[in-house]
Amino acid sequence: MKICVCVKHVPDTAATIKIEGDTGFKDSEIKFVVNPYDEYGIEEAVKLVEKNGGEVVIVTVGKSEADATIRSGLAMGAERGILVTTDGQFLDATLTAKALKAAMEKDGLPDLIFTGKGSVDTETFQTQYRLAGYLGLPVVNEVSKLTVDGGKAVAELEVGGGDKQVIEMNLPCVIGATKGLNEPRYPKFPDIMKAKKKKIDQMSLADLGIDAAAGAVTLEKLEPVPERSGAKMIEGSVEEQVTELIRVLKEDEKVL
Numbered sequence: 001m002k003i004c005v006c007v008k009h010v011p012d013t014a015a016t017i018k019i020e021g022d023t024g025f026k027d028s029e030i031k032f033v034v035n036p037y038d039e040y041g042i043e044e045a046v047k048l049v050e051k052n053g054g055e056v057v058i059v060t061v062g063k064s065e066a067d068a069t070i071r072s073g074l075a076m077g078a079e080r081g082i083l084v085t086t087d088g089q090f091l092d093a094t095l096t097a098k099a100l101k102a103a104m105e106k107d108g109l110p111d112l113i114f115t116g117k118g119s120v121d122t123e124t125f126q127t128q129y130r131l132a133g134y135l136g137l138p139v140v141n142e143v144s145k146l147t148v149d150g151g152k153a154v155a156e157l158e159v160g161g162g163d164k165q166v167i168e169m170n171l172p173c174v175i176g177a178t179k180g181l182n183e184p185r186y187p188k189f190p191d192i193m194k195a196k197k198k199k200i201d202q203m204s205l206a207d208l209g210i211d212a213a214a215g216a217v218t219l220e221k222l223e224p225v226p227e228r229s230g231a232k233m234i235e236g237s238v239e240e241q242v243t244e245l246i247r248v249l250k251e252d253e254k255v256l
Contacts (some may be wrong), residue, residue: 001054009066037116075187097130141176
């Protein structure tokens with residue numbers, strides 16, 4: 001069984017982001033990590049291959065520095081990686097999905113594809129759906145339990161109110177992994193050292209026939225959320241407090 005896991009190189013959520021120019025930030029001062037939700041996909045893929053045989057291929061689209069994220073997946077047990085370099089160009093979910101599709105087609109389509117349920121930086125939650133659409137495959141997102149057997153995948157996801165939904169799909173398919181699917185392993189030092197010797201194939205957007213300028217979304221401006229002033233204390237009787245609160249919400253905050 002060949003399994004591809006699509007991962008993203010994202011800023012650590014604990015990092016302080018400093019805006020640089022209109023559409024960028026000082027990434028040289030920021031620690032980047034594997035998108036946390038993608039780690040569940042890597043772990044599940046490795047477990048399936050450990051049980052059934054095959055290979056796990058880590059695929060990402062991003063800057064050349066994203067090879068560090070691929071190495072993290074290789075240390076967890078994947079066999080090799082594919083990096084589609086973007087030269088720092090902004091790609092929307094449409095172009096990202098097209099790049100992932102093209103890279104996997106060039107390498108040979110897998111039997112199963114994992115993504116995270118979404119990325120913690122842009123939180124568009126679109127790439128897995130677009131990728132599945134371009135490949136003509138079924139897709140389920142936010143999967144918290146998965147069984148793969150006999151050419152079928154049975155996925156379980158929570159739908160709210162304590163209810164769960166179970167969906168059966170034929171392979172190949174796309175699975176969006178989330179917390180609860182498994183407990184991602186922490187690579188041991190020997191695994192980290194072995195990962196440094198594993199193969200990562202690099203290809204550019206041009207190699208795949210993709211024009212970065214053809215995206216549906218253009219990044220116009222990137223700016224931090226404005227700082228809010230401290231809390232305003234409302235005093236007086238209960239009636240006076242309610243009246244003042246309504247006024248603040250209507251006139252100052254304009255949320256009513």
